[in-house]
Every structure is written in structure tokens, then in C-alpha cells.
Amino acid sequence: MRIIKINIKCFGKLKDFSIEPTDGVNIIYGENESGKSTVMAFIKAMFYGLGTGEKRRQYEPWEGGQPQGSIEFESEGYTYLLSRTFGPTKAADRISLFDKTLGENVDLPGGMEPGAHILGINIKTFVNTVFIGQAGAAVEGENHEIIQKLTNLTSAGDERISKGEVEKHLKNGAASLESKKSTAILPELRKQKHELMESRLEIQKSLKETDELRDVVAAAQKKQRSLQKEKQFLTDTANRLAMQVELKEIDAIVEKHDALEAMEEKYGELDAFFNGDSSDGMSDFLESAVKLLDEEKSREVELKEKKKQLNALKKSSETIDSTKLAMVKVINKYSKEIVSAFERYDSLIAEKSEVEIALENSEKEERESNDFLLRTALCAAVVVGTLLLGFLFHWVFYVLGALALISLLAYFFVYKKGFEVEGVSDERISLNNINEDLRSLNAEMRPIFDNFSVRSMEEFDREYKAIGSVQKQYLDYKKQRDELKKEIDEVSDQLDDIRGTLRENLAMYHETQSNEEAYEIISRLRAMKQQYDKLTAEVTAARETYQFMLKERDYDALAARGQQLRGDINLEVPESFTAEKVNSKLEDTEKKLKEISELIIRQQTELSLKPYSPQDMEKAADEIKALTKRIEHYEFELEAINEAQAALDEAFHEMQLDFGPMINYRASRVLSGMTGQKYSSVFVSDKLVPTVAESGSSQPRSCDVLSAGTFDQIYLSLRLALSGVVADEKLPIMLDDSFAQFDDERMEQALAFIRQDNANGELGQTVIFTCHKRMLRAAKKLEMTEGVFRME
Amino acid sequence: MLLYFVVYFFIGVKYLMTTFNFVHTADLHLGSLFSSTPEVAKERQREQLDTLKQILDMCTQRNADALLIAGDMFDSIRVEEDLLRDVKTLLSHYTFRIFITPGNHDPATPDSCYHGEWPENVHIFLGGMEKVEIPEKNTCIWGAGFTKSACDETLLKNFMPVSSRINVLMMHGELVDGENSDSRYNPISREALRRCGADYVALGHTHQYEHYEVGDFLYCYCGAPAGRGFDETGAKGVVCGYASKGFAYVEFYPLDNREYCTEKVDVSGCEGTEQFAGRIVTVLRDRHGEKFANNLYDLTLIGTLSGGVVPSLPDIVRRLKGSVFYTRLTDKTSTTLDMELLMNDSTLKGAFVRRIFDKMQADSRNRDKYMRALLYGLRAFEGDVTVNEDY
Structure with missing residues (x-):
């Protein structure tokens, strides 16, 4: 490719600027701010556009209007005219590419830039290839920047491309996703996912527990409903039972009421009979009659009793000894004799008794005297024995003997009367006399004794007493009998009086022919009265009972309630259902119901306190899903970055294998030519360190120690070497003050080498932009007459 | 005789002419967490009550005899007290009958809010099959509710339609083929449903409207009345209709709710946030009309962008906030790459592109990965590599 003509209508500061460079080496001279850079920018903009924003505004014409111009160029045998008007945006650019060779417009596919379409390279390649500046211009004195550029040129083919930088960008990108840094996205997302999964497990567990608790509550509620039904049934049953009880009570009251009414009806009749207006004192009569009858009855009983006693008395009298009773007459016959005899006998007996007592005392004294003598003799023997023992053995016995003697003497003086001896007693003589008198009395009473079959007064006395006893018994009987008879008579009289009175009183109401008839009538009346009294008591009791049952309630209301209850009790209650049983069961059921209700409340409270709901589970699942999606997204991106890195x-x-050696060869040739064979080669080591070798020396030198001018020579060598390998056809080279760091000699050498290389076909069209007049001098020295332009 | 005939004829005609008007809804999921769109969760929760009110107003406007809510009225067993109070208050303002069957999300567990006091016009089917008669409409409403989060056995048991009445059955469950199923959500055999003898079956569980007709017999899922996430896209609404003896008719009525939309937007050529946002708004307006701003969008940006242009998703979302209720973005754009130019590049970049290209050809299944690697590699040549997150 070569540029035939540059025609700038207006572009930045340039207006109506035109230039037609030669095919060889051109030099465009201009002082600073003369527009050299604008021309280079125009060339770039014509082929690849102006970009956006500030860049676009930078080249707005100073005198207004839209930037526009044209370039005529030749590429691969075809001549094109490229015209372009730059709008405010890229889309507003108007581009025209006319193929002068074929005489037709060239369509640019899909907004493709003309440079890319015709030359087959992108803008960066174009800029890197066509425009060559100076290595040290950007950062003065910073060798490492220059070295980096050189390294990039030889390792990546572009001074601005650093493998290390690209790698660093990729690594940083990857590290932002996966690294140990706290800002790394993937570990944080995985951590969040892990935490969410843990949380989901916890929620799942909690929900399971909640479900189980719900089952328990549901079962409890079922039981509660069952108990409520049971309670309802029992309550109904209890109500029915209570109604039955109430009905039963009401029925009893009604029954009592009816019975009372019947009783009172009957009672009323009797009451009217006895107490009514037409009763004519019947009641009083009957009352007195009853009393009389009672009196009569008691008298009858009394009479009967007394007769019975009389009979009993008579019967008991049969036991009285009639023989002895007959002897009473005999006694009465001899009463004087008997009385006299008994007087004598009693006197004798009394006297005899006295004598016998005296005799007995006398005999007792005699016996006591005999005993004293015996004891005295015994004591005397002891005294003698003691004295003998004292004589024989020890003087102590004398003492004992003296004591015994003193005792004996004392005893003797106390009982010395025992020694008084008396002769035959008078008592015994008197006794014999008395006995004689008694015998004579018995003899005198013999004739009387014969009547009583006794022999002595003693026997007669016993017989006489026995007869006396029988006589007394008989007299008692007689007395009692007489008294009883008298009493019977009195009672009989009383009975007659009573019966007479009764009949007399009854005659007021009923004439009777006999007492029996009167009695019968009175008995009937009495029975009636008894019935009336009984009925009165019964009615009174019934009234009390009724009132007690009624309990101050209204009977009619109760009766109505009874009818209502009878209608309400629609179901029979089994007999086995007693109120006690039902109430007990009801109480039990209510207790269970209360317990289960409390349990349900507790469980429901527990349920309400459960921290999670299925919604939380869904939320966690959604979040995990979203996180998983994000993780997958980032993992994919990470994989792509890693793939890019690989x-x-x-x-x-x-590049190291193929491109590097080729660039090294080409650059070495250019450097050798430009430096007049001072340096023979330039290359980049495995460690990405650019080195140069001087001619004749096999020892490469690191670029660190080179001067700025040498750097630029190496840089220019590399750039020129690269320009030949970028595109299929040779591109024009625009050198923007690339020799600024060169001394005059090096500049001449370089210019001469470029001119030679161009002439040899190694380099394409070359345009050197410079603000240095020494370049013009060098050109003149090299006799370059064509292709030198001056910008005003 | 003729008189009898005439009388019976008119009674028969009246019997056949009696219809039961209803509105059928389900799966309101009141109290949802809206965890997929947390930024607008509170607002969406409030809007759920608006949706319920919309349905109730529709019942009034249509003079419906009853509103049938076939399960999952609430999103959870546990319902916030405020929400429960608001729902009860709302329901109590209407005079028509409201029938509710608890679903798998809000089963009538012992601690369920369904065991509390509800307005008089509300009947809740708390367990096994139960019947409520509406004599004036000659109708029996049958229903059975979940008592646990799962229900392995069908609740269709014990359904014994009254031959003289219109029988409307409502349930929350999953339609299955055959008697045996692994479904844990009240498996309802289609065959058993066809034979059950109901005049209409109002189903809930599936969030999409599904309508089945077998002769004159009709059963359908009304779908959710409003979407809750980007897996519930499209228009949502309720089913309105009537049932008479041996016949039913229903129609789907979309509600004026926000829609969840998952879409792709081509942003080719866009460069700055303004351009991206502008393009998105334009595209959405074209597709959804002026209501586009009310919807929630999960957008995937596609197309090719100029080299070096990387859409800043957070910035775009922020910019869209004033124009669209909710937007979520995923970047699937690609950079304009002239592979030929890149392949011919003599520098390290060209070598890198050629390497990637070789790998892509050798392992075409992972083309996306290598394209992404190419993108990251080229970005690395320009400067820092940042990984964009969906936003």
C-alpha cells in the first residue's frame, strides 16, 4: 500500500491542506504546532474513524464545520479514493470508498472501517505498524519502560502488549472470583450456600418436628371432640334424668294432691257428721259416751280382775290345815289352863336358862385353874434346869435362871386366884330343881296334851304355835275375801251406773231396746269417730306431707311443668343410667376434657413458638437455587478465564518459538545497517531481557547500559522489522521524529539505511515527520531532492 | 290431568333453568415472601390484597352467587396477624357466599388460621369431603381441604352428588392419570373425576389456567390470579362462569395485574448506560404497550457490542427504575469481533486468538466457554478483567 494523495478539507487546525507523497522516502518538515501530528491523526481517522467522545471533539475544525477530507491510495494494484465526513457520532460519519481502478464504489460490510476492509488489519495493528515514534519520548530516563517496550515488541509483536500484563489482568480477574482474598466472590458464595444448606437442614428438621406436633395436636383435638360429644350425651342424659326426677316428684305431688282431695272429701263428710250444724252435739255426746265406754270397759276389766282374785283367794284357802284349824276350838276350851301353864313354863325356862349360864361359868373357871398349875410347874422346872446348867457350865445360866424365876413369880401373883379351890356349886342344885318343876308341869298338862298328841310343854309349845299360825292364816283369808267381795259389789254398781247413763244419753239420738243395742250403736258411732279421728290425723299428716312436697310452689304451675316435661323427655334413658353414675361419668369426662383442652393449648402454644414455616423452607430453597445459579455462572466465567490463561x-x-527468532533476525539486520555495522544483532532472551551484540563480539549486552540514542536505534530497528511481517503487503511507514535522540551521524546513517532499504524494496513508502532542520540538511547531504515538504 | 302436566312441565323447566353463578380462583398465596424480587416484596404483598379485592368486586359486578377459592389462599400455615385481619375485614364487606378449601400451602392444621372465626358469609372446608347446600340455587357445594402440607391420598373420596341438585366440587390437588400416583398433593385421577358426577369441578394448585371439557362436563384450573415470580409469566386471572344441571360454562378473565415477563432484548451497537436503557424501554414499550412500565422483567441482553463496550448492569437497572417497575438483567451480549483480522494479527494477541479458535474447533461442545475465554482474553489485552454479575 502506498498513499498517493492526502487532501484535508478541514481537520483540526488544518484547512485545505494537500500533499502528494512519493513512493520512496518523504520528509515533512514543520515546526512544533505546525500540524504534523494532525496529518498523522487524519490518516488514522480516515482509515479507522475518530472513536467516540473527546477524541472526536479534539479534531473539530477550528473554523467550524465538520471534519472532512480524502485520501487517495493504492493497495494491491487498485487505486482508491477514500472520502470521509466526520459527524458528531460514529454512526453519523459519512464514508465513501471509490475504486478508481474499477470505477465503482466499494461497499463496506456491517459498518466495517475502510482500513480493516482494504488492508485486513485492525486499527491497533495499523497504528503499531504504520506510525513509529521514539522509544524514550514517553518517559524520559526511565529505561525499564523502554526495555519493556522492546520486550513487548520482540515477545508479543506490539510494544504495548505485555504478556505479563495480560496474564496479570487474567489472574486478577480469576482471583476476583476464586482466591483466598476476602473479596473473592466464589468462596463467599459457596460459604453462603453452605450456610443456607445448613439452615435448610435445620428448617427441615424443625418442620418435621412441627408436623409431628401437629399430628399430636390433631389427635388430641379428635379426642377432645369425642369427649365433647360424650359430654354432650352425658349432659343430655343427666338433664333427662333430672327431668325424670323432677317429673317423678311432680307426679308424686300430683298423686298426693289427688289423694288428699279424696281424703278431704271423705273427711268433710265425717266432719260434717260430727261437727256440722246438724250434728246436734253428737260429738260431745260421743265424746262423753266414749269416756263412759272407756270407763265401763275399765270397770269391766277391774271387775273381772277382782273376780279372778277372789277365785284365786278361794283356791289358796284350800291349802289351810283344817286339822289344826279344828284344834283351835280345843285351845279355846282350855285357854286358861294353857295360858297359866305357859306362864309357868316360860318362867321355869327363863330361870333354867340363867342357872345353866351360871353353871357353865363355874365350870370354865375350874378348867382355867387346872391349866395354871400345869404352867407354873413347867416354869419351875425351867428355873431349876437353868440353875443347874449355871452350876454345871456357865454363870450366864444363873442370870437366865434368875430371869425365869422373876417371870414365874410375876405370873404367880397375877394368876394366884387360880389357886383358890371351891366346893360343889349352887347352880347345879337350882338346875335340878327347875327340871323337877318342869316335869311336874308336864304331868299336870297331860290331859290337855292328849288332845294334841304331845307329851311335854316343849312339844305343846311348838304345836300351839303351829295352830296359831294356821289360825292367823285363816283369818287373813277371810278378811281378804270379804274385802274383794265388797269391791266387786262396788264395781258392779258403778257398771250399772255407767250403762244406765249411756243408755239414757243415747236415748236423745236413738231409742234402744236394750243395753246391747245401745252398746252396738255406740260402738258403731265410736268406730265412726275413731275413723274420723284417724282420718283427721291422716288428712293433717297428708296435708303436711303435701305442703312439704310442694315446698311453697304453685301446684298448677307444677302440674303444667309436669306436662311440659313429659313432652320434653323424648328419649328413654336406659335403666342402668342412674343419675349418680351419669354425673360421676360426666365429672370424669369434664375432667378429661379439661386436661386435654389444657394439653391442646400448651401444644398449640408450643406450635406457635416453632421458628420456621414451610415458607422459610421455600425461601431457603429459592435462595440456594439462586446462589447455585450464581455459583455456576461464576464457575463458568472462572473456567473461561482459566481457559484464556492457558x-x-x-x-x-x-511466539517464543516462531515469531521471536524472525523478529530478532530482521531487527538485527536493520540495526546493523543503521549503526554502520556497529551492532550486529538484537534479540530478547528467554528471560524476556532485550540484549544487543556488537559486531565481532559474541557477548550480548543488556540494554540497561545503553544510551537513549542506542535505545531508539534498537527500537526503530524492531519497529521496522515488525512492519514487514504484519500485513501481506508493505504498509507505508510514518516516522514521527524517530531520530530525535540520534546524533547527526546516526541520523544520517539511519536516513541513508532507510533510503537504501526502501530502494531495495525491503521498506515500503516512508514518511518522516520532523521538526528538526538537521533532517533537511541530512537529506540534502544525501541528495534527496524529491519528497521533501515544508508545512507552514 | 292436563293441569298436572302443565304444572310439572313448568316445574321441570324451572329446575333445568336454575343456574349457579360463580367466580373461581385459587393460589392467591397471600403473604408470599417474593424472595426472587426482594426489592419490591413489600409492595407486591400489598398488591396481593388489591388483587383479592379486585376478584371480590368482580363477583359483585357479575352478581355471582359465590366465590370459590380452591386452595392456597395463603402462602403459609402461619399468616401475619395484620394480613389475616385485613383479609377477614375485606371478605366481610361482601354479601355473597365465599367457599375456601385449604391447600398444601395453607393446610387446616391444628394451628391454622382457618380454625378461627371468619365472617358469616365464609365457609371453609376443614377436612374430608363436605357438602354445603344452597337450596335457593338448587346447588350443593362440595369441598375437601388439606390438613397437612402433603396429602398422598385423593380427597375425592366420599363425594356423593345429589342427583336433584347442581353439584359443584372444589378441591386443591394434582390431576393424575390412573389411580396410582406418586403425587403428594391430593392426586386426582382424571378418570375418577370424569365419573364423579359433578356438574363443575373448580381446581387449584396449578398456577396456569387449564381448561378440560368432557362432553358437557367441565373442570378447570383457574391458575393464580397474579404471578409471584419469573416462573409464573404471562397474563393471570380468574375463571367466571355458571353451572346448571348437567352443564357448565366458564371463561377466563385476566386481571389488571402486574405481569412477570422473561424476555431477551437486543442491545447491539449500544455503548453507554443511557443507550442501553433507552433501547430496553423502547423494546418493552413496543412489545407491551403503555402498560409495559407496570410489569416485572427478567431481561437477557443479547446482541453484539463494540470492542471494549461492557454494559454496566447496575447502572442500567438504576436508570430503568424510573421507567419500569422492576427489572433484572443478565448480560449475554457478545463483542463485535472480526475473527479474520484477529486471526491474522501477528502479535501475541493474534496467536492467542488462533489458540482459542483451535480449541473451539477441537471441542465444539464447549464453544460458549471458549467464546467467553476469547472475550476475557481480549479484555485482558486491553486492561483489567472484570466479571459482570447478573443484575
Whole structure:
């Protein structure tokens, strides 16, 4: 490719500027701010556009209007005219590419830039290839920047492309996703996912427990409903039973009421009979009659009793000894004799008794005297014995003997009367006399004794007493009998009086022919009265009972209630259902119901306190799903970045193998030519360090120690070497003050080499932009007459 | 005789002419967490009550005899006290009958809010099959509710339609083929349903409207009345209709609710946030009309962008906030790459592109990965590599 003509209508500061460079080496001279850079920018903009924003505004014409112009160029045998008007946006640009060779417009596909379409390279390649500046211009004195550029040129083919930088960007991108840094996205997302999954497990567990608790509550509620039904049934039953009880009570009251009414009806009749207006004192009569009858009855009983006693008395009198009773007459016959005899006998007996007592005392004294003598003799023997023992053995016995003697003497003086001896007693003589008198009395009473079959007064006395006893018994009987008879008579009289009175009183109401008839009538009346009294008592009791049952309630209301209850009790209650049983069961059921209700409340409270709901589970699942999606997204992106990294490594390796040596060869040739064979080669080591070798020296030198001018020579060598390998056809080279760091000699050498290389076809069209007049001098020195332009 | 005939004829005609008007809804999921769109969760929860009110007003406007809510009225067993109070108050303002069957999300567990006091016009089917008669409409409403989060056995048991009445059955459950099923959500055999003898079956569980007709017999899922996430896209609404003896008719009525939309937007050529946002608004307006701003969008940005242009999703979302209720973005754009130019590049970049291209050809199944690697590699040549997150 070569540029035939540049025609700038207006572009930045340039207006109506035109230039037609030659095919060889051109030099465009202009002082600073003369527009050299604008021309280069125009060339770039014509082929690849102005970009957006500030860049576009930078080249707005100073005198207004839209930037516009044209370039005529030749590429691969075809001549094109490229015209372009730049709008405010890229889309507003108007581009025209006319193929002068074929005489037709060229369509640019899909907004493709003309440079890319015709030359087959993108803008960066174009800029890197066509425009060559100076290595040290950007950062003065910073060798490492220059070295980096050189490294990039030889390792990546572009001074602005650093494998290390690209790699760093990719690694940073990857590290933002996966690294140990706290800002890395994937570990944080995985951590969040893990936490969410843990949380989901916890929720799942809690929900399971909640469901189980719900089952328990549901079962409890079922039981509660069952109990409520049971309670309802029992309550109904209890009510029915209570109604039955009430009905029963009401029925009893009604029954009592009816019975009372019947009783009172009957009672009323009797009451009217006895107490009514027409009763004519019947009641009083009957009352007195009854009393009389009672009196009569008691008298009858009394009479009967007394007769019975009389009979009993008579019967008991039969036991009285009639023989002895007959002897009473005999006694009465001899009463004087008997009385006299008994007087004598009693006197004798009394006297005899006295004598016998005296005799007995006398005999007692005699016996006591005999005993004293015996004891005295015994004591005397002891005294003697003691004295003998004292004589024989020890003087102590004398003492004892003296004591015994003193005792004996004392005893003797106390009982010395025992020694008084008396002769035969008078008592015994008197006794014999008395006995004689008694015998004579018995003899005198013999004739009387014969009547009584006794022999002595003693026997007669016993017989006489026995007869006396029988006589007394008889007299008692007689007395009692007489008294009883008298009493019977009195009672009989009383009975007669009573009966007479009764009949007399009854005659007021009923004439009777006999007492029996009167008695019968009175008995009937009495029975009636008894019935009336009984009925009165019964009615009174019944009234009390009724009132007690009624309990101050209204009977009619109760009766109505009874009818209502009878209608309400629609179901029979089995007999086995007693109120007690039902109430007990009801109480039990209510207790169970209360317990289960409390349990349900507790469980429901527990349920309400459960922290999670299925919604939480769904939320967790949604969040996990969203996180999983994000993780997958980032993992995919990470994989892509890693893949890019791998591809970059492989590409770099490929460059090292193929591109590097080729660039080294070409650059070495250019450098050798430009430096007049001072340097023979330039290359980049495996460690990406650019080195140069001087001619004749096999020892490469690191670029670190080179001067700025040498750097630029190497840089220019590399750039020129690269320009030949970028595109299929040779592109024009625009050198923007690339020799600024060169001294005059190096500049001449370089210019001469470029001119030579161009002439040899190694380099394409070359345009050198410079603000240095020494370049013009050098050109003149090299006799370059064509292709030198001055910008005003 | 003729008189009898005439009388019976008119009684028969009246019997056949009696219809039961209803509105059928389900799966309101009141109290949802809206965890997929947390930024607008509170607002969406409030809007759920608006949706319920919309349905209730519709019942009034249509002079419906009853509102049938076939399960999952609430999103959870546990319902916030405020929400429960608001729902009860709302329901109590209407005079028509409201029938509710608890679903798998809000089963009538012992601690369920359904055991509490509800307005008089509300009947809740708390367990096994139960019947409520509406004599004036000659109708029996049959229903059975979940008592646990799962229900392995069908609740269709014990359904014994009254031959002289219109029988409307409502349930929450899953339609299955055959008697045996692994479904844990009240498996309802289609065959058993066809034979059950109901005049209409109002189903809930599936969030999409599904309508089945077998002769004159009709059963359908009304779908959710409003979407809750990007897996419930499209228009949502309720079913309105009537049932008479041996016949039923229903129609789906979309509600004026926000829609969840999952869409792709081509943003080729866009460069700055303004351009991206502008393009998105334009595309959405074209597709949804002026109501586009009310919807919730899960958008995937596609197309090719100029080299170096990376859409800043957070910035775009922020910019869209004033124009669209809710937007979520995923970047699937690609960079305009002239592979030929890149392949011919003599530098390290060209070598890198060629390497990637070789790998892509050798392992075409992972083309996406290598394209992404190419993108990241080229970005690395320009500067920092940042990984964009969906936003």
C-alpha cells in the first residue's frame, strides 16, 4: 500500500491542506504546532474513524464545520479514493470508498472501517505498524519502560502488549472470583450456600418436628371432640334424668294432691257428721259416751280382775290345815289352863336358862385353874434346869435362871386366884330343881296334851304355835275375801251406773231396746269417730306431707311443668343410667376434657413458638437455587478465564518459538545497517531481557547500559522489522521524529539505511515527520531532492 | 290431568333453568415472601390484597352467587396477624357466599388460621369431603381441604352428588392419570373425576389456567390470579362462569395485574448506560404497550457490542427504575469481533486468538466457554478483567 494523495478539507487546525507523497522516502518538515501530528491523526481517522467522545471533539475544525477530507491510495494494484465526513457520532460519519481502478464504489460490510476492509488489519495493528515514534519520548530516563517496550515488541509483536500484563489482568480477574482474598466472590458464595444448606437442614428438621406436633395436636383435638360429644350425651342424659326426677316428684305431688282431695272429701263428710250444724252435739255426746265406754270397759276389766282374785283367794284357802284349824276350838276350851301353864313354863325356862349360864361359868373357871398349875410347874422346872446348867457350865445360866424365876413369880401373883379351890356349886342344885318343876308341869298338862298328841310343854309349845299360825292364816283369808267381795259389789254398781247413763244419753239420738243395742250403736258411732279421728290425723299428716312436697310452689304451675316435661323427655334413658353414675361419668369426662383442652393449648402454644414455616423452607430453597445459579455462572466465567490463561500461555510459547527468532533476525539486520555495522544483532532472551551484540563480539549486552540514542536505534530497528511481517503487503511507514535522540551521524546513517532499504524494496513508502532542520540538511547531504515538504 | 302436566312441565323447566353463578380462583398465596424480587416484596404483598379485592368486586359486578377459592389462599400455615385481619375485614364487606378449601400451602392444621372465626358469609372446608347446600340455587357445594402440607391420598373420596341438585366440587390437588400416583398433593385421577358426577369441578394448585371439557362436563384450573415470580409469566386471572344441571360454562378473565415477563432484548451497537436503557424501554414499550412500565422483567441482553463496550448492569437497572417497575438483567451480549483480522494479527494477541479458535474447533461442545475465554482474553489485552454479575 502506498498513499498517493492526502487532501484535508478541514481537520483540526488544518484547512485545505494537500500533499502528494512519493513512493520512496518523504520528509515533512514543520515546526512544533505546525500540524504534523494532525496529518498523522487524519490518516488514522480516515482509515479507522475518530472513536467516540473527546477524541472526536479534539479534531473539530477550528473554523467550524465538520471534519472532512480524502485520501487517495493504492493497495494491491487498485487505486482508491477514500472520502470521509466526520459527524458528531460514529454512526453519523459519512464514508465513501471509490475504486478508481474499477470505477465503482466499494461497499463496506456491517459498518466495517475502510482500513480493516482494504488492508485486513485492525486499527491497533495499523497504528503499531504504520506510525513509529521514539522509544524514550514517553518517559524520559526511565529505561525499564523502554526495555519493556522492546520486550513487548520482540515477545508479543506490539510494544504495548505485555504478556505479563495480560496474564496479570487474567489472574486478577480469576482471583476476583476464586482466591483466598476476602473479596473473592466464589468462596463467599459457596460459604453462603453452605450456610443456607445448613439452615435448610435445620428448617427441615424443625418442620418435621412441627408436623409431628401437629399430628399430636390433631389427635388430641379428635379426642377432645369425642369427649365433647360424650359430654354432650352425658349432659343430655343427666338433664333427662333430672327431668325424670323432677317429673317423678311432680307426679308424686300430683298423686298426693289427688289423694288428699279424696281424703278431704271423705273427711268433710265425717266432719260434717260430727261437727256440722246438724250434728246436734253428737260429738260431745260421743265424746262423753266414749269416756263412759272407756270407763265401763275399765270397770269391766277391774271387775273381772277382782273376780279372778277372789277365785284365786278361794283356791289358796284350800291349802289351810283344817286339822289344826279344828284344834283351835280345843285351845279355846282350855285357854286358861294353857295360858297359866305357859306362864309357868316360860318362867321355869327363863330361870333354867340363867342357872345353866351360871353353871357353865363355874365350870370354865375350874378348867382355867387346872391349866395354871400345869404352867407354873413347867416354869419351875425351867428355873431349876437353868440353875443347874449355871452350876454345871456357865454363870450366864444363873442370870437366865434368875430371869425365869422373876417371870414365874410375876405370873404367880397375877394368876394366884387360880389357886383358890371351891366346893360343889349352887347352880347345879337350882338346875335340878327347875327340871323337877318342869316335869311336874308336864304331868299336870297331860290331859290337855292328849288332845294334841304331845307329851311335854316343849312339844305343846311348838304345836300351839303351829295352830296359831294356821289360825292367823285363816283369818287373813277371810278378811281378804270379804274385802274383794265388797269391791266387786262396788264395781258392779258403778257398771250399772255407767250403762244406765249411756243408755239414757243415747236415748236423745236413738231409742234402744236394750243395753246391747245401745252398746252396738255406740260402738258403731265410736268406730265412726275413731275413723274420723284417724282420718283427721291422716288428712293433717297428708296435708303436711303435701305442703312439704310442694315446698311453697304453685301446684298448677307444677302440674303444667309436669306436662311440659313429659313432652320434653323424648328419649328413654336406659335403666342402668342412674343419675349418680351419669354425673360421676360426666365429672370424669369434664375432667378429661379439661386436661386435654389444657394439653391442646400448651401444644398449640408450643406450635406457635416453632421458628420456621414451610415458607422459610421455600425461601431457603429459592435462595440456594439462586446462589447455585450464581455459583455456576461464576464457575463458568472462572473456567473461561482459566481457559484464556492457558491459551495465552500456549500463544506466548508459540511466539517464543516462531515469531521471536524472525523478529530478532530482521531487527538485527536493520540495526546493523543503521549503526554502520556497529551492532550486529538484537534479540530478547528467554528471560524476556532485550540484549544487543556488537559486531565481532559474541557477548550480548543488556540494554540497561545503553544510551537513549542506542535505545531508539534498537527500537526503530524492531519497529521496522515488525512492519514487514504484519500485513501481506508493505504498509507505508510514518516516522514521527524517530531520530530525535540520534546524533547527526546516526541520523544520517539511519536516513541513508532507510533510503537504501526502501530502494531495495525491503521498506515500503516512508514518511518522516520532523521538526528538526538537521533532517533537511541530512537529506540534502544525501541528495534527496524529491519528497521533501515544508508545512507552514 | 292436563293441569298436572302443565304444572310439572313448568316445574321441570324451572329446575333445568336454575343456574349457579360463580367466580373461581385459587393460589392467591397471600403473604408470599417474593424472595426472587426482594426489592419490591413489600409492595407486591400489598398488591396481593388489591388483587383479592379486585376478584371480590368482580363477583359483585357479575352478581355471582359465590366465590370459590380452591386452595392456597395463603402462602403459609402461619399468616401475619395484620394480613389475616385485613383479609377477614375485606371478605366481610361482601354479601355473597365465599367457599375456601385449604391447600398444601395453607393446610387446616391444628394451628391454622382457618380454625378461627371468619365472617358469616365464609365457609371453609376443614377436612374430608363436605357438602354445603344452597337450596335457593338448587346447588350443593362440595369441598375437601388439606390438613397437612402433603396429602398422598385423593380427597375425592366420599363425594356423593345429589342427583336433584347442581353439584359443584372444589378441591386443591394434582390431576393424575390412573389411580396410582406418586403425587403428594391430593392426586386426582382424571378418570375418577370424569365419573364423579359433578356438574363443575373448580381446581387449584396449578398456577396456569387449564381448561378440560368432557362432553358437557367441565373442570378447570383457574391458575393464580397474579404471578409471584419469573416462573409464573404471562397474563393471570380468574375463571367466571355458571353451572346448571348437567352443564357448565366458564371463561377466563385476566386481571389488571402486574405481569412477570422473561424476555431477551437486543442491545447491539449500544455503548453507554443511557443507550442501553433507552433501547430496553423502547423494546418493552413496543412489545407491551403503555402498560409495559407496570410489569416485572427478567431481561437477557443479547446482541453484539463494540470492542471494549461492557454494559454496566447496575447502572442500567438504576436508570430503568424510573421507567419500569422492576427489572433484572443478565448480560449475554457478545463483542463485535472480526475473527479474520484477529486471526491474522501477528502479535501475541493474534496467536492467542488462533489458540482459542483451535480449541473451539477441537471441542465444539464447549464453544460458549471458549467464546467467553476469547472475550476475557481480549479484555485482558486491553486492561483489567472484570466479571459482570447478573443484575
